[in-house]
Amino acid sequence: MGNKLVTFSEQQLDNYQDCTFFTRKEILRVHKKYREIRPDLVPKRMRKNEQATIRIPVEDITEKLPELHENPFKKRICEVFSRDGKGNLSFEDILDLLSVFSEQAPRDIKVFYAFRIYDFDNDKHIGPEDLDNALILLMRQELTPEDRQQIIEKVIEEADVDGDGKLSYMEFEHVITRAPDFLSTFHIRI
Incomplete structure (x- = not known):
């Protein structure tokens, strides 16, 4: 059990859980999906502020994220949720996006x-x-x-x-x- 890779600290998971409509398990699932879009760009273990600073280009998100692939508003959705306003998404941006679109969101x-x-x-x-x-x-x-x-x-x-x-x-x-x-x-x- 000592070789288990820790993706986020307990505090980070608590913070993400407080700010979204996701469970810890769902947050980790979102990170896995996010990483699979551009594994060359997103590390398995994010350090410091990487979850907010590493951005995947909008073209990769709209092409490779199954939840958005067929949505006619996919580019606009990415623009609305991206902190850069251009649609390039950090992990925290995509976590917000998927949280708002979850069934648990009010x-x-x-x-x-x-x-x-x-x-x-x-x-x-x-x-x-x-x-x-x-x-x-x-x-x-x-x-x-x-x-x-x-x-x-x-x-x-x-x-x-x-x-x-x-x-x-x-x-x-x-x-x-x-x-x-x-x-x-x-x-x-x-």
Whole structure:
């Protein structure tokens, strides 16, 4: 038993458990998945601040992380959760990402991150351009620009309570509460 490799200290595991919706075993499983994406870059035993400073490029994450591979928002999801804003993820970034998408994460956390993912221009509103970007990703170019414009107008007409032509977080949250199926797609199993 003396040759067992310790990935994290007890204190690190306690801290990660306190900051996520994961058990210790799930945290170690996430680290294993993370390391498998780029074993040449991520050591088995992380020292000092490596869990926050070693970043795997977004291209590797979106291509090799099975939980994101088929998601049309995969690049945007990585951008939202990366501390560098470019989608390159540290272990702590990916731990946050997978924790928010876990079944244990509360609804309000999921709504908050869903809003951030849809807010492509990061202006704290979901405007027509954000909705257009989402439709392009979701429909994979199957809609004409005219069809997308019609959908965008309808969404804003239905959800824009204050009439400013865009959705605030509160308006977005109100729409999501009326569409419970939306958050059922916001799960990843570890």
